[in-house]
Amino acid sequence: MSDLTILGIESSCDDTGAAIVRGTAGNARVLSNIVMGQAELHAAFGGVVPEIAARAHAEKVDLAVKQALSEAMVSLSEVDAIAVTAGPGLIGGVLSGVMCAKGIAAALGKPLVGVNHLAGHALTPRLTDGLTYPYMMLLVSGGHCQFLIVRGPDEFIRVGGTIDDAPGEAFDKVARLLALPQPGGPSVEARARDGDPKRFRFPRPLLDREGCDMSYSGLKTAVLRARDEVMTDNTLTAQDQADLCAGFQEAVTAVLAEKTRRALRVYMELNPSQPMIAVAGGVAANQAIRAALTTVAEEAGAGFTAPPLKLCTDNGAMIAYAGLERFALGETDDMTLQARPRWPLDKKSAPMIGSGKKGAKA
Amino acid sequence: MEQLFELRSPEDTTRFAETLAPLLNAGDIILLEGPIGAGKTHFARSLIQALLPEPEDIPSPTFTIVQVYDGPDCEIWHSDLYRLGHPDEAIELGLDEAFEAAICLIEWPDRLGDLLPASALSMTLETSGDDTRTARLTWSDPAWTPKIEGVAL
Numbered sequence: 001m002s003d004l005t006i007l008g009i010e011s012s013c014d015d016t017g018a019a020i021v022r023g024t025a026g027n028a029r030v031l032s033n034i035v036m037g038q039a040e041l042h043a044a045f046g047g048v049v050p051e052i053a054a055r056a057h058a059e060k061v062d063l064a065v066k067q068a069l070s071e072a073m074v075s076l077s078e079v080d081a082i083a084v085t086a087g088p089g090l091i092g093g094v095l096s097g098v099m100c101a102k103g104i105a106a107a108l109g110k111p112l113v114g115v116n117h118l119a120g121h122a123l124t125p126r127l128t129d130g131l132t133y134p135y136m137m138l139l140v141s142g143g144h145c146q147f148l149i150v151r152g153p154d155e156f157i158r159v160g161g162t163i164d165d166a167p168g169e170a171f172d173k174v175a176r177l178l179a180l181p182q183p184g185g186p187s188v189e190a191r192a193r194d195g196d197p198k199r200f201r202f203p204r205p206l207l208d209r210e211g212c213d214m215s216y217s218g219l220k221t222a223v224l225r226a227r228d229e230v231m232t233d234n235t236l237t238a239q240d241q242a243d244l245c246a247g248f249q250e251a252v253t254a255v256l257a258e259k260t261r262r263a264l265r266v267y268m269e270l271n272p273s274q275p276m277i278a279v280a281g282g283v284a285a286n287q288a289i290r291a292a293l294t295t296v297a298e299e300a301g302a303g304f305t306a307p308p309l310k311l312c313t314d315n316g317a318m319i320a321y322a323g324l325e326r327f328a329l330g331e332t333d334d335m336t337l338q339a340r341p342r343w344p345l346d347k348k349s350a351p352m353i354g355s356g357k358k359g360a361k362a
Numbered sequence: 363m364e365q366l367f368e369l370r371s372p373e374d375t376t377r378f379a380e381t382l383a384p385l386l387n388a389g390d391i392i393l394l395e396g397p398i399g400a401g402k403t404h405f406a407r408s409l410i411q412a413l414l415p416e417p418e419d420i421p422s423p424t425f426t427i428v429q430v431y432d433g434p435d436c437e438i439w440h441s442d443l444y445r446l447g448h449p450d451e452a453i454e455l456g457l458d459e460a461f462e463a464a465i466c467l468i469e470w471p472d473r474l475g476d477l478l479p480a481s482a483l484s485m486t487l488e489t490s491g492d493d494t495r496t497a498r499l500t501w502s503d504p505a506w507t508p509k510i511e512g513v514a515l
Contacts, residue, residue, distance in 0.1 A: 013426065055454070090426055092454065143425030164403070165422045172424075173398050217403065217422075224399035225492065341430055344419065 001025075004080045004327060007104070008320025009065065011057040011097035012089025012117045018064035019316030020072035020079070025153070025328045026130050031072035033310070033317040034064045057096035065100065068316065076108055081332065083323020086114035087340030094339040102335055111332040113323040118345045120318035122150050125278035127321040128307040132274050136267040136302065138260060138293070140167060140281030147212050147263040148345065149270070153325035158346040159263050160212020167252050168282050170216040174223050174248050178241050185282050188245045192288070195239075195246030200226050202251040204258075212263045214255055223248050249288055256283075257292040264300040275302035280312045365510050367497040375401055375495060378513065379408035385509040386413075386465050388436035391479050393471035396487035401495055405487070406440050406467040413438055413465070423469070428455055430464075437464040443473035452477055481505070 001024045010017040015037035021028050069076060084101035087094050098114075105112040121139050125131045137148040145168075146161030165173070168185060175184030180191060202222050205215040223244055230240045260277070268275060277297050283289055284306040297304035311317060326332075369375045394402040407420045413433045423429045423442040431438040439460045446452060452474055460466055461479050471478060481503040488496045499510055 090428065090455075091430075092456075143421055164407070165424075169422055169424050177398055221399040221401075224397075 001328070004324050005031075005074060005078055006113075006320040006324045006327065007065065007068065007076075007079045007082050008115075008120075008316040008318070008323055009061060009082070009084040009097045009101050010117070010120070010314055010316045010319045011061055011093045012085045012087065013093065013314055015314045016057050016060040016064050016093075016097075017314060017316035017319075018061065018068040019320045020068050020074050021127070021317055021320035021324055022074075023324070025325045026126055026132070028127055028321055028324055030127070030311075030317045030320075031074060032068045033315055034068045034071065035313075035315050036060045036064050037314075055096075057093045058099070061096055061100045064316070065104070076104070079108075079110060081111040081113050081323060081327045083113040083115050083319050083327070084337075085117045085120065085319050086333075086337055087117065087343040089117055089341065091339055091341045094341070098337060098339045102337065106335065111327065112334065112337060113327050113331065114333040114337045115319045115322045115326065116343050116345060117314075117319070118144065118343075119153070119156070120322045121280055121312070122148055122156060122345065123153060123322045123325060124280055124307050124311050124318045125276070125305060126325070127318065128311055129276075129278070129305050131276050131278060131305070132272075134267070134270055134272050135275075136264060136277040138256075138263070138277065138279045138281075140279065140283040143169060144281070145214065145216075145283075147259070149267050153322065153329065154331075156345040158344075159266050160214065160259060162214045162216060163206075164215050164217035165220065167214075167216055167256065170220050170248075170252065171283075173220050174245070177220070177224050177227055178236065178244060180241070180245075183282070185286060188249060189286050189288070191242045192245040192249045193242075195242030195244070197243075197246040197250035199243040200247035202226070202247050204251055204255050207255055207258055212259045212266070214259055216252070216255075219248065219251055249286070253286075253289050253292045256289055257296050260293055260296050261300065264296065264302055268300060268302070272302075275300075277302050277304055279304070279306045282309065282312065284312065285309055363502070363507065363510075364498065364500045365514065367499065367513075369401075369495045369497055371493045372401065372404055375405050375497075376408040378497065379405050380412040381513050382509070383409045383412035385512050388463055388465065389461070389481075391461055391466040391468065391482035393478070393482050393484045394467060394469045394487070395471065395484065396495075397489070400487035400489060402469045402487060403442075405485070405497075406469065409467065410438055410440060428457075433465060439464045439466045439468075441467070442469040444470040446470075446473040449473065449475035449477050483510075 005022045017035040019033040020031040082101045134151040145166040147159045149157040172184035180187040294304045428441040484500045486498040
């Protein structure tokens with residue numbers, strides 16, 4: 001099969017991205033990957049100031065596309081198809097990207113390919129490591145946390161996930177509780193290095209329950225309670241802070257490791273020819289978690305990979321690649337492509353319901 | 363007007379949310395206040411799940427700011443405004459329109475500034491003891507009074 005050149009556009013959350021990817025399914029390379037974000041700005045404000053406005057995406061998306069083309073030294077006429085995130089995400093942002101992609105596709109008479117943002121994340125290990133189907137995916141990006149068995153570009157089986165907060169969010173919120181800078185992942189990890197993980201015994205939510213579902217909201221509350229118990233005069237000693245971080249990180253690691261072990265068991269029953277687990281998202285950058293997951297993979301007889309962080313945060317390259325896989329199968333969309341705020345990857349598996357469920361109604 | 367409810371466990375909060383849910387109409391806004399870990403999202407998740415015709419994932423809205431669900435009679439908006447930089451951004455999100463047409467559950471509503479709707483029910487979750495929360499409900503719109511009485515019964 002000859003090489004395809006795909007333009008990918010992503011604007012479903014805070015960042016605006018555009019990229020050019022060239023190659024074939026399972027063997028493609030990133031020619032350019034432009035992300036116009038505000039991560040640096042966020043840190044300066046202690047919190048996060050998101051680019052929520054559709055207008056902000058709309059203003060940047062053209063520039064991102066232009067820059068992606070020039071950096072890749074590719075002209076629009078050389079592009080075979082335009083791939084764009086059509087959801088899930090903040091609807092204003094998604095719309096901006098979809099409108100831009102439709103405009104380019106219509107002007108050039110090129111095919112349009114709508115991509116599920118989560119599929120973009122889930123297919124990234126095919127782009128970075130050329131993994132073969134089926135592989136196991138632990139997706140822990142931004143607000144997401146789920147185990148997926150990826151069987152094809154459009155075939156995902158969700159074997160579990162968080163029923164409330166994502167671990168990345170728990171790290172951010174624990175950082176807020178402990179007066180540590182955002183983003184919380186790196187700052188909690190850094191403080192945890194000086195702490196005693198055994199001093200505070202935090203719960204391992206849902207560990208006693210079967211299956212691969214996880215819960216992190218209660219853990220955050222447990223940290224809050226422990227903090228309030230050790231605080232005197234509204235201040236926390238550096239050691240308390242470090243110990244709380246270490247105990248929290250150990251609890252997250254223990255839960256993720258055990259649930260990954262179970263998810264891998266389900267996956268290995270499929271007898272994959274080249275068993276692999278890929279962990280994508282900021283949480284994979286945490287050394288303690290990464291080490292634990294590597295061990296779990298080894299024990300299960302599967303290889304471990306974590307795509308580079310640049311391709312795990314929101315970006316256009318993963319959308320271009322996911323679009324490439326769809327396009328290679330002859331799948332395209334027309335001008336009726338709609339932006340979707342919610343779009344689960346696996347419609348068949350039961351939704352993850354928190355403790356707020358109504359009972360066994362469904 | 364003000365009314366206090368003592369919620370002794372997360373399950374208590376769930377029941378409280380499930381009792382309130384069917385009494386809500388389009389245009390009802392609940393402002394959820396209280397520190398991290400007070401149970402704001404837990405309450406919202408329970409309430410939304412009680413309204414949905416079929417169970418669905420109810421992710422935390424912290425990253426996406428707004429999650430919209432299709433309720434039986436109108437949309438349900440669940441938002442966490444913590445990351446909002448300026449009240450104007452709430453308009454960009456379409457929150458002002460949702461205030462009219464949807465059931466809105468708003469976490470960190472102080473980010474709204476002057477846009478805070480006067481007709482809203484304010485619910486502040488206060489921690490007292492391990493799992494116990496006190497829900498302090500305050501409102502000025504008399505339309506809330508029968509609804510709150512309905513929950514208290």
